[in-house]
Amino acid sequence: MLHLRSTVLLAILPIQASADVQSVLRPHGEDASRIAEISWVMFIGAGVIFLLVMILLAVALYGKPQARTLLGRRSLIVAGGLAFPIAVLSALLAYNLKAASSSAMADTAPAVRIEVVGEMWWWRVRYLAANGQPLFETANDIRIPYGQPVEFVLKSDNVIHSFWVPELAGKLDMVPGHVNRLRVQAKNAGVFRGQCAEYCGAQHAKMMFDVQALDPGDFQQWVAAQREPARKPADDTLRAGQRHFLQACAQCHAIRGTAAAGTLGPDLTHIGSRRSLAAGVLPNNVGTLAGWIAGGQHIKPDNAMPSFNRLSSQDLRAVAQYLESLE
Known part of the structure; x- marks a missing residue:
């Protein structure tokens, strides 16, 4: 029994460790909050329907003859097998579409625009001026001001990658020859792990990055420091x-x-x-x-x-x- 418990713990610990790094159920961004809300509504709705079906199955198998006879009525079959699924799935679909399309950032000009290019296997990051010209370039390290909308301009020159920061927003593909744009707004300061979510080759699993959400004042100081040339060797x-x-x-x-x-x-x-x-x-x-x-x-x-x-x-x-x- 002790060996079994140890095996179970060893199996669970890596999952928990991964969940502490990145999780769609711990939203820190506007889009991520909507995605988490949709996920919970769908999960709870599916759970309730599953429980209801299991109860009906138990009644059909082990219930009293009167109850089992009632389950065989044509009206109940039509209502439970046709009308109920159509009504519930239609309601969930309407909710999903409305929740997914609502975005407070849609009509707001981004405070920061960042171009991210998927390479083999790393992330080229360029911060852009208002006219679209690069201010400076970095790699695998993205910093944004929290509380302000940020636009990511996503590109790839090789294969399809997918840009995903689960705690801030949903995933969006980076397609060669095409430019996709993703709006993100972090609610608070923090460090959030990102990951390529589309298999892109041998080292796909080792294509990660960090997004640090900073106080807007600290972010501006960081930008100013990044625009400076490298310091000269001191010794x-x-x-x-x-x-x-x-x-x-x-x-x-x-x-x-x-x-x-x-x-x-x-x-x-x-x-x-x-x-x-x-x-x-x-x-x-x-x-x-x-x-x-x-x-x-x-x-x-x-x-x-x-x-x-x-x-x-x-x-x-x-x-x-x-x-x-x-x-």
Whole structure:
């Protein structure tokens, strides 16, 4: 019995841990609240209907002869098997359509517009000015002001991805050659996990991102900091790390304020301020930076970045420390 209990607990714990990371039943956004409300109404309605059917089944199998005879009447069959389902399903459909179409943000100009491009397998994020021109670029790290409508401009240049932050809004596909737009408004500050919700290749499950909802004043400060170029190395170790980075990484990555201007990989101008690496696979610190640089293909096979496993430990540590300093 003890072994059985342990097995059950081990099976439940990962589910609970996942629920603590992202859950459609813990809404923190306007759209997510409507989705959760619709889900609960549908679930409760289905539960009540299921319970009613089970009661009728029990009466039909074990009830008194008079009750069983009553269940066989034509009028009850027509009412329960035809009229009731049509009425209930029509009511639920009307409620669903009305609840899904009601949006307080529909006629409101967005306070922030963010272009998100699905890559293989990470998220390119560009913050846009009022005229649509990019202000700055980041990767796998999205920050928005809470209490204000935000518009995501969703694109893909490779395969179909699906942008999904369960606690803020519903999912929306990113289709090559087509632009989709998603409105989101966070109710409060917090960090909300996002996920690609459409199978897009080998590392689909490792294509995550964070959305941080900030106080509007803090958000504006963050935007101002992100628009600044990278800080210059402050000591010999960081200067050595920058030199190695420019030699080995500048072809694919950009760091504004340096000669690195690659566009194939993520912009790393302020990578030190991000919560995670490799689209949510690793926490962001010196050790994981070094591990990702040296063994990215072991951590996330078939991603576009090769493993730089020929760097000496000293050079690898210098590059990792330089990247960590870019806040």
